Structure formats: structure tokens, C-alpha cells
Amino acid sequence: MTGINSRGRTDPVVIATTSQPYDLSESILHCFSIRVMVGLPDASSRRRILGIQLKGEEVGADFNLEQVVEATEEYSGRDIKNLVLHAAIAAHDDLRARGKSSSTKGLTRILRNDHITKAKSMIPLPTKRTMSRIMDFHAQFGGMRSAHGEIPEANEVWRQDTEA
Numbered sequence: 001m002t003g004i005n006s007r008g009r010t011d012p013v014v015i016a017t018t019s020q021p022y023d024l025s026e027s028i029l030h031c032f033s034i035r036v037m038v039g040l041p042d043a044s045s046r047r048r049i050l051g052i053q054l055k056g057e058e059v060g061a062d063f064n065l066e067q068v069v070e071a072t073e074e075y076s077g078r079d080i081k082n083l084v085l086h087a088a089i090a091a092h093d094d095l096r097a098r099g100k101s102s103s104t105k106g107l108t109r110i111l112r113n114d115h116i117t118k119a120k121s122m123i124p125l126p127t128k129r130t131m132s133r134i135m136d137f138h139a140q141f142g143g144m145r146s147a148h149g150e151i152p153e154a155n156e157v158w159r160q161d162t163e164a
Contacts, residue, residue, distance in 0.1 A: 019076075021137045029141060037138040040076055043069050049077050053084040060112040068116055079123055086119035087111050
């Protein structure tokens with residue numbers, strides 16, 4: 001960064017993220033010489049994100065991780081985190097209802113497929129228009145590549161759908 005005296009050290013590295021890059025002013029954009037688009041996670045990445053988010057959670061016999069991975073194809077990492085959070089809240093609500101008490105002390109919360117289904121209805125996904133705007137921004141202002149080396153396939157599908 002210009003004008004910062006770092007006393008022999010390298011300049012600081014500033015990393016900023018946004019899900020709405022098209023709302024940034026040109027003066028802000030000029031502060032960041034490298035812009036990288038991080039697309040939606042692929043199946044392997046979603047599986048890893050789910051593993052991290054589900055750590056410490058009890059899952060029911062009907063819980064199928066691979067089904068959840070497939071069902072979250074258009075989800076960002078943040079969307080997956082919120083999905084697990086809302087599923088855990090739904091499981092907690094079920095636990096309280098079965099216990100007929102406000103206390104769940106001594107009871108184990110178990111996530112089931114129906115909790116995931118309920119949570120999915122609560123997570124607003126980006127619209128095709130929003131994804132198209134992000135892709136347009138990346139094409140106009142992005143760096144030489146996306147974080148995945150190229151624009152992920154799912155994002156390309158959104159672009160094609162909006163152009164038709």
C-alpha cells in the first residue's frame with residue numbers, strides 16, 4: 001500500500017471479500033490490484049465443508065451425507081454453514097417438543113434428513129440474475145483467473161440460463 005512505512009518489512013496484505021462485488025465503487029476497486037473470483041464449491045469441497053460443520057453433531061440412521069452433498073450443488077460455503085445451523089435448530093426444537101419441557105438437559109440432539117429438508121426451505125439462494133451479475137463483474141474487473149483456475153461449471157450454467 002502506498003505511503004505505509006513498514007520499516008524494512010514487506011507491505012501489508014489486505015484481503016477483502018464480498019458477495020456483491022458489483023456494488024463496489026471504482027475507487028475501492030483500484031485499491032485492490034488483484035481480484036480473484038471464488039466460485040461455488042464442487043462436490044468434494046461441499047463434502048469437506050459439511051464434515052467441518054457437522055463435527056460434533058449426532059446424525060440419525062436416515063442421514064445420508066452424499067444426498068446432502070448432491071442437494072447443496074448451488075450452495076456457497078456460507079449457505080452450507082447456515083443449512084447445518086438451521087437443521088440443528090430444527091432438531092433442537094423436535095427434542096424440546098418430545099421432552100415436553102423447555103429443558104433439553106440430558107437429551108441428545110440428532111440431525112435427520114427431515115431437519116435438512118426443513119432447513120433448505122429457510123436458506124435463500126442467490127438468484128440467476130445475481131449470479132449473472134457476479135459473472136459479468138468477474139469478466140470485466142476480475143483478475144487473470146478464478147480461484148479454481150477457471151470459472152466453475154455451475155456458474156457457467158447460470159450464465160447460459162440468463163442469456164437464453
